Amino acid sequence: MFPPLAGRKPSGATLAAFRRALLQWFAAKRRALPWRKSRDPYHIWVAEIMLQQTRIAAVIPYYEQFLERFPTIAELARSDEAEVLGLWSGLGYYQRARNLQRAAREIVELHGGKFPRDAEVARTLPGIGVYTLAAVLSIAYGKPLAALDGNIARVLARLGAVRSPLRDPQTRRKLQEEAQRLLASGNPGDWNQAFMELGETVCTPRAPRCEECPMARWCRARGMELQNEIPTKRILREGIRVTLAAAVLCDPRGETLLLRSPGRHDAVLFSRLRQFPAIEIIGDMRDGVREEAKPRATTQIRNYLRDELGLPKLLKKSFRQLPALRHAVTFRDVVLLPVLVRVARLPRHSEGEAVPLQDVPHMPISSATRKIARAALTALAGSSNQARN
Numbered sequence: 001m002f003p004p005l006a007g008r009k010p011s012g013a014t015l016a017a018f019r020r021a022l023l024q025w026f027a028a029k030r031r032a033l034p035w036r037k038s039r040d041p042y043h044i045w046v047a048e049i050m051l052q053q054t055r056i057a058a059v060i061p062y063y064e065q066f067l068e069r070f071p072t073i074a075e076l077a078r079s080d081e082a083e084v085l086g087l088w089s090g091l092g093y094y095q096r097a098r099n100l101q102r103a104a105r106e107i108v109e110l111h112g113g114k115f116p117r118d119a120e121v122a123r124t125l126p127g128i129g130v131y132t133l134a135a136v137l138s139i140a141y142g143k144p145l146a147a148l149d150g151n152i153a154r155v156l157a158r159l160g161a162v163r164s165p166l167r168d169p170q171t172r173r174k175l176q177e178e179a180q181r182l183l184a185s186g187n188p189g190d191w192n193q194a195f196m197e198l199g200e201t202v203c204t205p206r207a208p209r210c211e212e213c214p215m216a217r218w219c220r221a222r223g224m225e226l227q228n229e230i231p232t233k234r235i236l237r238e239g240i241r242v243t244l245a246a247a248v249l250c251d252p253r254g255e256t257l258l259l260r261s262p263g264r265h266d267a268v269l270f271s272r273l274r275q276f277p278a279i280e281i282i283g284d285m286r287d288g289v290r291e292e293a294k295p296r297a298t299t300q301i302r303n304y305l306r307d308e309l310g311l312p313k314l315l316k317k318s319f320r321q322l323p324a325l326r327h328a329v330t331f332r333d334v335v336l337l338p339v340l341v342r343v344a345r346l347p348r349h350s351e352g353e354a355v356p357l358q359d360v361p362h363m364p365i366s367s368a369t370r371k372i373a374r375a376a377l378t379a380l381a382g383s384s385n386q387a388r389n
Contacts, residue, residue, distance in 0.1 A: 018218055019184040019191070025214035026194035029201070034063060036193070041115035041140035042073050048135050049096050049127060056200075062091050074113050077104040085273065085364035092367065094271045099127025117141050130176075139189035146179035147192040148172075151199025157231040158203060161220035166231045243335045244269065245297040246278040247305055248357070248376040249343050256357040256376075257309075257346045258365075269327075269334060271366035274353065276373075279304040281337070297321070297337040309347045318342045322375050327368050338372045340379055 030036070033056065035047035046066060050059045066087050070076040076084070081101060088097040103125040107113060115136065116122040123133050130148070137143035148156075153166045156175050164171045184191040202213050210222050221227045249257045258274040270278070281297050298319055305311040320340040327334040346354050355363070357380075360373040 015182070018182070018215070021214040022194050022198070023184065023187065023190060026190060026197055030193070030197060031201075034060060039140050039189075041136055043067065044139050045115060045132070045136050046100070048132050049100050050091065052096060052132075053093060054091060058091070062088070072113070073104045073107050073115070076101055077108040077113075082364060089364045090367065090370075092271070094273060094364075094366075096127060102126040103128065115140070117143075119143065119145065135192060138192050142188060144183060144185040144188050146176070146183040146188070147196070148176045148179050149196060149199075151203075152179060152192075152195040154205065154231055155195055155199045155203045155215070158208070158221035158227055159215060159219050161224055161226060161230060163230060163232055241333050241335070242269065243281040243297070243337065244278050245281055245301040245304075245337045245339060246276040246372050247301050247339050247341050248276055248372060249341045249346055250357055250376070250380070251343055251346050254357055255346060255354045256360065257349065258353050258355055258360070259349065260351045260353065269332065269366070270369055273365050273369070274363065275365065275369045276338075277301075277305065277309060298339060301339050305341070309349060311343070311347055320379065322379055325371050325375060327371065334368065336368060336372060338375050340376050 035043055038044070047059070047063055050063055050066075069087060070079060070084075079101070081098065084097050084101050085094060088094060091097075106125055107115060111121070116125075117137070119133060119137060122128055122137065123130075128136075134143075134145035134147040135149075138145050138147065150166070153172070153175050156162070156178055157166060160178065162171065162175070166172065166175070179195075198213070198215070202209050203215075206228075208227050210216050210219070210227055213219070213222075216222055219227070221230045257277065259277055260274055279301055281300055298321055302319070318341055320342075322338040322340055325336040325338065327336055346352075357373065358377060361370050361377070365373075
């Protein structure tokens with residue numbers, strides 16, 4: 001049995017057989033993904049950024065639309081950020097898109113519009129980490145750099161029966177060294193993709209299909225019947241409950257107010273994009289979705305609108321508390337309490353922008369803001385239907 005992490009170097013013949021088995025499997029089983037049709041470093045780079053913490057099925061339509069609009073690095077570099085974020089809208093983790101455009105501008109300005117071949121140079125670009133660097137340079141330019149993402153780390157951990165948590169820095173360093181040692185340097189791009197493919201489709205986090213695995217005879221975890229226990233499950237960070245009240249102001253023309261900077265809450269919740277005026281509800285809100293929480297939210301959002309936006313005291317009939325919405329961002333369990341607020345005219349605000357409420361769901365905004373907008377539009381549509389009847 002070949003133990004990749006057992007501390008001794010395998011023979012040349014063993015290593016050659018190991019590499020051959022994986023590459024032959026990949027040649028036969030590789031999925032026809034759109035970014036595999038090209039060795040263009042720009043196409044590969046865009047795909048790798050989009051695939052960070054995002055499922056392949058979700059990425060494919062975004063990837064195709066993005067490259068249709070921005071077919072070159074130069075096109076991306078000279079575009080408006082709002083347009084880039086608009087095409088990214090719904091994909092999440094918007095800082096990825098901002099870094100992608102910032103890097104494109106650096107590439108145009110400093111590198112003649114071509115993704116750098118030199119690893120040290122490419123590593124300085126915004127949003128380019130160790131994994132992205134290895135993936136792009138190995139696939140596009142054939143650089144002998146081993147990539148290490150979550151899928152590859154899991155495969156290596158099972159091959160070597162590594163029991164320590166994969167996020168442990170020392171374990172991560174050893175896995176990176178092992179990935180580099182095993183790398184088929186003559187074909188590093190396919191090698192890295194083969195390892196990723198194996199982790200995504202066969203050596204999955206739960207119930208790995210060992211009988212289909214080309215690496216099964218070298219896998220120590222399978223030999224020890226530990227494939228379902230390795231890698232060690234990480235201890236999840238304890239979730240926190242956040243309750244936000246958001247005011248959807250609506251004037252007689254159907255326009256609403258969006259802010260370009262966060263209110264008194266965690267900016268991550270709205271991806272640092274345009275959002276409705278919002279405030280985190282103070283107090284014991286463990287029952288935030290229950291009816292008794294809503295009056296407290298209404299009171300606090302009234303005070304916020306008065307103190308922060310300068311709205312005069314509003315009549316009770318101007319407020320309409322909408323049903324609570326559930327939302328999740330990383331370790332946060334978010335309760336959104338939208339309030340529809342009818343106003344004669346929208347307040348002026350240095351960070352504010354008046355837009356038609358019906359246009360908001362189609363703008364580059366966070367999924368939380370989109371949920372709030374759709375709830376308000378549904379409520380307004382219901383009111384209009386009742387009035388006609």
